[in-house]
Amino acid sequence: MSDKLEFLYLSEPEVIEAGVLDMKNCVSTIEKVFELMATGDYLMGGPLENEHGMMLWFPTEKRGPNMPVAGPDRRFMSMIAYVGGDFNVCGDKWYGSNIANRGKGLPRSILMVTLNDPDTGQPLAHMSGNLISATRTGAIPGVAAKYLAKPNAETVGILGAGVISKACLKAIAETQHSLKEIKVYDLFFEKAQEFSQQMSEELQLNVVPVHTLKDAIVDADIISVATSGQNKARIEKQWLKPGCLVTLTGPADFDDEVYLEHKVVADNWKMHEAWLQDAREHPLGFDSIKDWAPTGQLLQLVEQQQKNSEDIINLGDVVSGQKLARNNEDEVILFVTGGMPVYDVAWGYQVYQNALQKGLGTQLLLWEKAHWA
Numbered sequence: 001m002s003d004k005l006e007f008l009y010l011s012e013p014e015v016i017e018a019g020v021l022d023m024k025n026c027v028s029t030i031e032k033v034f035e036l037m038a039t040g041d042y043l044m045g046g047p048l049e050n051e052h053g054m055m056l057w058f059p060t061e062k063r064g065p066n067m068p069v070a071g072p073d074r075r076f077m078s079m080i081a082y083v084g085g086d087f088n089v090c091g092d093k094w095y096g097s098n099i100a101n102r103g104k105g106l107p108r109s110i111l112m113v114t115l116n117d118p119d120t121g122q123p124l125a126h127m128s129g130n131l132i133s134a135t136r137t138g139a140i141p142g143v144a145a146k147y148l149a150k151p152n153a154e155t156v157g158i159l160g161a162g163v164i165s166k167a168c169l170k171a172i173a174e175t176q177h178s179l180k181e182i183k184v185y186d187l188f189f190e191k192a193q194e195f196s197q198q199m200s201e202e203l204q205l206n207v208v209p210v211h212t213l214k215d216a217i218v219d220a221d222i223i224s225v226a227t228s229g230q231n232k233a234r235i236e237k238q239w240l241k242p243g244c245l246v247t248l249t250g251p252a253d254f255d256d257e258v259y260l261e262h263k264v265v266a267d268n269w270k271m272h273e274a275w276l277q278d279a280r281e282h283p284l285g286f287d288s289i290k291d292w293a294p295t296g297q298l299l300q301l302v303e304q305q306q307k308n309s310e311d312i313i314n315l316g317d318v319v320s321g322q323k324l325a326r327n328n329e330d331e332v333i334l335f336v337t338g339g340m341p342v343y344d345v346a347w348g349y350q351v352y353q354n355a356l357q358k359g360l361g362t363q364l365l366l367w368e369k370a371h372w373a
């Protein structure tokens, strides 16, 4: 057996060539992840094995001459997971995020995905992660729509005309074949226009920009929320059409009754409960999570015992056939997702396998023989 250890490096152009933007394949990969989650064949970090990731926030005041200070969406994050089944791989998505990047011609967050052999720990691949992350984030509402939307959904409301919404719409169109009209609302109308033009051409669907939030919502069978920043989209209860599915990739501003009166399905409720546990242990209590935890409002209702955790269904249980989520065509369903490293590891692994088959990437040497073995 050779002592030499190499791993595959994949740049962004190489992950594109390896099919990272193939939404059909990504949706089916994410569906398999949900099935594995229902059987327990996965692990994430932390004592409860369900942590989203480990975050590093900068303080409001410098504690050293070079230490960065807090800013909007400014953090580092390490998201670790093991995914079982045929994947059988460990990995980490590691990223830095800073809204000020936009003024420097950089994306808000810059991500890398590392895959490791679960037995030896040896690195298999180190790859550009931005498109892995964006595509898998979009695939999730696509899978949710497949299992939770009412049959023959025709209309979609898109809130937020950013990169993630593009991926969400691509995935929803992948699983919903009866779509007739998609309405797009953004705080900046020109962004909604640009989004609509690009997505109409790409998906060959009728995608139109609208001037008000209400216009995007009132007729929608599926509402996909992926806005960013502090200014959450305010969705009035009476705007929700009977039978609609709301997928919350980013948070929205609802009255509490919306969560209390409607069925909630989660990507993995245990992960959201881990955030609640963090809040309970933090000196600032609930205030420590309310600004960034995507389910902050819902978790507060659970903490106040207004919403029962037992009533929240996991999508994996629906995908695997263990639970039925939709009981009728009039029921409004809210799907909450916080993002999990299991998706990044699974989709990254699929892209890595494609790259190996196509002979893409650069093998990098770790060592010819370990210096200290």
Ligand SMILES: NC(=O)c1ccc[n+]([C@@H]2O[C@H](COP(=O)([O-])OP(=O)(O)OC[C@H]3O[C@@H](n4cnc5c(N)ncnc54)[C@H](O)[C@@H]3O)[C@@H](O)[C@H]2O)c1
Pocket (backbone or CB within 6 Å): 137, 159, 160, 161, 162, 163, 164, 165, 185, 186, 187, 188, 191, 226, 227, 228, 229, 231, 232, 233, 234, 249, 250, 251, 337, 338, 339, 340
């Ligand atoms: N759940 C997950 O796994 C996951 C993963 C990645 C990103 N996200 C979330 O997805 C969201 C979108 O990310 P992105 O990278 O596309 O952001 P982005 O900044 O590129 O785009 C967001 C868009 O939303 C618009 N917007 C902001 N507030 C709005 C409002 N109140 N009404 C309508 N439009 C509004 C902005 O103008 C912008 O065009 C973020 O909240 C991000 O945290 C979730």
